[in-house]
Amino acid sequence: MPVITTVEDLHRLYRRRAPRMFYDYCESGSWTEQTFRENKTDFQKIHLRQRVAVDMSNRSTKTEMIGQEVAMPVALAPVGMTGMQHADGEILAARAAEEFGVPFTLSTMSICSIEDVAQNTTKPFWFQLYVMKDEDFVRNIIQRAKDAGCSALVLTLDLQLLGQ
Numbered sequence: 001m002p003v004i005t006t007v008e009d010l011h012r013l014y015r016r017r018a019p020r021m022f023y024d025y026c027e028s029g030s031w032t033e034q035t036f037r038e039n040k041t042d043f044q045k046i047h048l049r050q051r052v053a054v055d056m057s058n059r060s061t062k063t064e065m066i067g068q069e070v071a072m073p074v075a076l077a078p079v080g081m082t083g084m085q086h087a088d089g090e091i092l093a094a095r096a097a098e099e100f101g102v103p104f105t106l107s108t109m110s111i112c113s114i115e116d117v118a119q120n121t122t123k124p125f126w127f128q129l130y131v132m133k134d135e136d137f138v139r140n141i142i143q144r145a146k147d148a149g150c151s152a153l154v155l156t157l158d159l160q161l162l163g164q
Contacts, residue, residue: 022084066152071101078128078154083111091120098123105154108141114148124151131157 004010015023029036061072076097082089090112097104098121105126106117117125127145132138145153 018085025081025084065103068103068151070103075103075126076105078105078107078110078156080107080109081111082107088112088120090117094121094125097125103152105152106150108156114141114144114150118148118150124149126150126152126154128154128156131155 002009002013004013014026018026063070063073065073065075076093079093082093086092090106090110094104094106094117103126104121105128106112106114107128108130110117114127127148127150129138129141129145142153
């Protein structure tokens with residue numbers, strides 16, 4: 001495995017190893033892809049400063065998010081069809097979030113079921129719900145999330161649109 005020291009290294013490796021349709025899905029946005037491009041531009045403006053010889057022993061990023069203690073104020077957002085990238089993608093992401101002490105949000109459009117993620121994790125996770133016209137579907141999936149021990153319901157009011 002090559003040495004990965006930057007996000008760009010990881011990106012190059014992913015481009016070489018992932019099937020083209022999966023790579024294209026992750027490297028695209030909806031409609032004109034304006035938000036996709038603006039997000040990349042905005043992230044490029046963030047510069048982290050390395051600080052050395054500074055006492056960090058009394059600093060902590062721990063906080064609380066909707067009643068849950070977290071290691072840092074970050075949550076893994078819902079990503080539809082993560083299972084396209086790896087068969088157990090959502091389960092692996094949920095486990096990674098547990099390991100780092102941050103919340104994981106399972107997408108309505110996930111490949112792994114709510115129940116499978118719950119059976120393979122030890123902490124409650126959040127569930128993202130697309131509000132759809134089919135009220136029976138919505139009621140059923142909310143009940144499944146509740147039965148699986150999901151600790152938060154994250155509402156999304158628009159439906160996903162596949163990228164270009």
